[in-house]
Amino acid sequence: DDIVLSTSSTCDSYLWVGPGGSSIATLLNPLLNTTANTTTIPSGDVAYAGGSWSVICVSPDGCESDLSIPIDITINTPPDTAVANSNSPVCVGDDILLSSNSIPGATYEWSGTNGYFSSTQNPVITNAQLNDAATYSVTITLNGCSTGSVVPASVTVSAPPTVPNPTSNSPVCEGDTLWLFSGTTASTYAWTGPGGFFSTQDTAFIANADSTNSGFYNLVITIGGCTSPVGQVEVDIIPTSYVPQIWATSDTICDGLILELQTDGFVGLNAEYIWYGPSGLLDTTSNPTYIDPNITVADSGEYFVQVLIGSCLSLPSQVALIDVNPIPATPDITFTSPICEGEVILLATNTLANGYDWVGPNGFNSDLQNPDAINPATLIDAGSYSLAVTIDGCQSADSVINITINPTPVTPIILSNSPICEGDSLIIYTTNSASEYLWTLPNLTTISQTEDSLIITPSVVADSGMYGLQLVEAGCPSETVFTDVMIQDLSSSQPFAGLDFVVCDGETVLNLSAENNGTGIWSTLSTANIITPSNHQTLVTNLEQDSSYAFIWTLMNGVCGNIGSDTIDIYIAANPIANSDSLTISSGTEELIEILLNDSIPLSVNYNLLDAPQYGTAAVLNNGISYTTSSSQTSDAFIYELCLDACPSMCDTALVTIDIAPYLNAPDLITPNGDGTNDAFVIQGIENFPNNQLQIYNRWGNEIFYIENYQNDWTGEFNNQELPVGTYYYVFISQDTGELIINGYITLQR
Incomplete structure (x- = not known):
């Protein structure tokens, strides 16, 4: 691997000092004298060495720093070549065993071209399948260094041979040679069979076979080191003394049914079954069953069978005795229908x-x-x-x-027009249909008819009672149903509700009492509440004053209808209300005061003076009170009392106030013709209104005369011209009060 050195210091250049020292010659190596703060030394360079390494920082002016704190670099030796081994080839279902050379302290990484991976030194792939066939490699790592050379292992997975299908020349007769045929090409053959038989030949045989050689023979083959599943063939060795069995599904059979005989079957392709019956040879079949589809009584008797296998003919079977019975005659049945x-x-x-x-x-x-x-x-x-x-x-x-x-007819619905009145037609009927109607009368006699109604006319009271009905269809009667019929006799009673009356003194509850001559009921169209309507005597509530009520008593005669009705009218009286009157009467006159015009009087009333006038005189008349003024009076008053005629205790009083006006009377006609009669418009009593004003208008509303302090001297002129004959309208006003004193029409004639 490369040695990579770096520093975090920033310098103009860097001198990298290793195990080779810091001589000028050594530092001439461009990998040890760099302007970058990192350098990479490959394994082939002369400076490549493990040990202590430091760096010197060189400034731009050539000044060098002291050596940095050193670091130690160790160069490890990689493991030897990794060699992959396996137990290939293997068969499907076997385990694949992978292995590698062992290096203490090392780790292992296996990979396969089929994506396989394992970190075990010697992994095992169990139950191998065809897709496990691949090239497998292993990488060995020690101290962080992996093997540079790898030798892979190629693994082959083979499919097992298919199941062999062995055959034989079975069935064979006892003493003949039994041949077993593999029918396939393989690397090895392994036959096993009855009696410890074993053979490795592709075609095996047993000479002079006997019954102990019958049974199943197994064959296993190998191809490419893989073993096949077991193939099997069954072998029958027919002994020359073989006696087949025979049986029937039933040894007693009915005429016309199927006879079925059976015997033991054989696997051999050339087995034949020879059947015999009462008439001799019946049939030869290739299966161990004989069927006669239509056995008859004549076929009763003995049956047996022989089996021919190849050239081997068995002995006859035991005898099957078949009894065929005749079919009984169709039985008779006794019954009733419908x-x-x-x-x-x-x-x-x-x-x-x-x-x-x-x-x-x-x-x-x-x-x-x-x-x-x-x-x-x-x-x-x-x-x-x-x-x-x-x-x-x-x-x-x-x-x-x-x-x-x-079916039983439906239970009928029986109806009637009952209750009815004596003399009416009694009709009893049903809504159900039937071919026959059976009626039962109250005297238990029956009537059969095809009509759905029973009519008795005219009916009498004795026809009342229970009537029954049955529907009959196809001779079948329905359930009987009954109805009760009532026939009512006539009545001659007449209703009487009582005499009309008035209820006085604010009572809002009253008693009704009709004549008790039969069953009846009270009714009303009002909101009154009749407590017991079906009783001829009853209380009535929910009454209001100043209201009239009509109560009807209806006398009933059951179904014969209502005999008749009678009405009683009742008025719940309210107190009369007498309202005060105020009027003006001209002095020196008599006037009728109709006091009842503004009074509230629910019924006829009577009235009388309760307190007479102080000045004038008053008289009670049929249509009011007459009042006559006295001289020099300006006002007067009197009190009258008003009482109901039907309820004398229900009364009221009122005050009549009278103002006495000065006497004033204007004519309705003037005839200014100089005869001294009605020549001017003269208002009598004008002296009582000295400060007055008179206005006269024609029929078009035009004022044709106006004067203040009129002196009874207008003679039908306007602007000193005579006005035409006609009707005019006048207005006479008091200038003291501005009050209209009198007005009206006046006719002008000449």
Whole structure:
């Protein structure tokens, strides 16, 4: 290896001093006098040596430093040449043994051209395969130095020979020569067989063979040092006294079935089996089986066989006695069909036999001559039933019958128009279909008909009771169902709810009491709550004052309908409310005050003066209170009382306040024609309003007259011109208060 020296110092040049010293001649070696801070000395250079090495740093002006602290360099000697050895060649499945020369303290690295690697000195590759064939090399390392020369080992892995397929001339007769043939070319042959037989020939033989030589012979061959698996051949030595065995699958057979005879078989290709029966020679077969596909009763008797192997004919076998029995006649079956669902299936036969085999639907089977009854029969029990009988081991053909089971009709739905009223038609019917309807009346008599309804008209009360119905299909009846029929007689009672009345004094609960002459019910369209509607006497709640209620009592007669209804009207009275009145009446006049116009009166009322007026006079009239003013008064008042006629205790009072206005009256017609009557527009009482204002307008709203402090002197003129005949509108105002005193229309005629 190269010696590589380096320093971390920075110098102009470097003098490298080793075991050769620092003489001028020595330092002339360019590898020892460098400008770089590192130098490499190869192994062939004169300066290449192990030992102590130092460096001198030279400055640019040629000054040299002292020697550096030295380092020791050791040069180790590499190991000898590495030689790889193996046990090649090997066979597939063997172990490959690799080895190398031994150097104490060294390490080893094996590699193969197939990617193999190992760090063991003498590695072993177990169970070698064909892909383990390769060139294997080893590198030996000692003190960090590896061998420079390597001698590899080439390993060959051979496949074993295929399994040999030996043959023979078997079967052979006793005393003949048995030949064994390898059928392949190999390096070696190894035969083994019965009785300790062994041979290394490719073709082996046994002269004068006997029965002890029968059996299996094994052959193993080697090729290229590899041993094959074991090949095998079976050999039969036929003794001249051989007696074959014969047997049948059954020695009792039924007519028309298959007869099968068998004997021992042989491996030999030329074995023949000669079969004999009651009629002589039957057949010669190449396999140890004889079959007669259709045996008959006439074929009963003795059977035997002989075996011919090559030229070896065996002795006759023992005799097989075959008995062929006739097939029994088809049995008879007694049964009943059709039947109804739920009835009993009875099966029987008159045929006598050793055994019985009944088979039918729904998993039915029996081995009895007369099977147990199927009770109750269901729809899945319908279908084909078969019977086969067995006599002397032979079974008859099936006797087949078919049993029909008619389903039970569905349980009917029975309906009616009950309850009904006497005299109506009673109709009892079903929604189910059937071919026959069987009706049962209350007196237990029955009626059969094809219609799905039973009508009794006119009905009477005696027709009430239980009615039954069965559906019938194909003679099968359904379950009977019943319905209860009610026929009600007529009634002549009439309802009476009571007399109308008013509830006074704020009561919100009342009692209703209808005439108790039958079953009835109270009802109302209002929000009132009738506590017991079906009772002719009941409380009613949830009533409100000032509300009217109508309660209806309906008398019922069951299914004969409602007999009739009667209504009672009830008013829950509220107190009347009398509101105060205030009005103005002209002085010196009489006026009717309609006091009820602004009062709240739910019912008819009566009224009277409770406190009379102080100045004027008041009189109670049918349509109000009449009031007459007195002279020189300006106001007055009185109090009246208002009471309900139906509830005299429910009253209210109100105050009537009267202002007395000065008297004022304007005409509605003037005729200014100079006759002294109505010639001017004269307002009576104008003296009560001396500070006044009068305005007159035509029909188009144009003011045609205006005056302050009017003196009753307008005669139908405007700007001193007579106005045309027509209707005019006037407004009379108090200038003191600005109040409108009077207004209206006036007609002008001439």
